[in-house]
Amino acid sequence: MNQMCTGRGVRIPGFVTFNYKIFTREVNQKKVVVERVPFMLLNEDLVRKYDLKSPRPAFNFDISEVPLNLSQITIESGLSRSCVETCIDEVLQAFSRALVCDTHIEFHFPSIGRLIIKYGEVEQYFCSSFMTKYAFGQEIVKDKSCPRLP
Numbered sequence: 001m002n003q004m005c006t007g008r009g010v011r012i013p014g015f016v017t018f019n020y021k022i023f024t025r026e027v028n029q030k031k032v033v034v035e036r037v038p039f040m041l042l043n044e045d046l047v048r049k050y051d052l053k054s055p056r057p058a059f060n061f062d063i064s065e066v067p068l069n070l071s072q073i074t075i076e077s078g079l080s081r082s083c084v085e086t087c088i089d090e091v092l093q094a095f096s097r098a099l100v101c102d103t104h105i106e107f108h109f110p111s112i113g114r115l116i117i118k119y120g121e122v123e124q125y126f127c128s129s130f131m132t133k134y135a136f137g138q139e140i141v142k143d144k145s146c147p148r149l150p
Helices: 044-049 070-077 081-101 128-133
Strands: 009-012 016-026 032-042 065-067 104-109 113-118 121-127
Touching: 032 044, 032 113, 032 121, 070 081, 081 104, 121 128
Parallel strands: 009 065
Antiparallel strands: 009 016, 016 032, 104 113, 113 121
16 A cells, blocks of 8 residues: 555456556536546456456556565564465465355455456455555545455
8 A cells, every 4th residue: 555655557467456546537628626536457367367347447557566575574564584484375276276166255454445246347445544545546446345454
């Protein structure tokens, strides 16, 4: 979330990318409204491999993407870097196994939102607190049942 705060998208290699698009609308000659629309994009290889129907935006993102900062996670969690890398690999493998075995999968990103896959259809929901904190556009569906961190 720190990367999104600094104006960058975050990519978890082989899994998902969090990014957003900036839209500007002219209300009148002196006022311009700027809206940001967030997206969770599944990796293309993952979509093709499991034949998922993932919503793709009809626009290109203006924001640069950076890979997930494992060093920051290491510092904040107090775990070794190899342990953090192993944990992420295990989660990704468990997600892949779940895609093979189940028809309904919910993957929670604490304080960000949920990724739901039902019968191959991919849906994304964002937490209200996440939408408010980063001033994203209000027309996006917000998930009020989002789990909160203590």
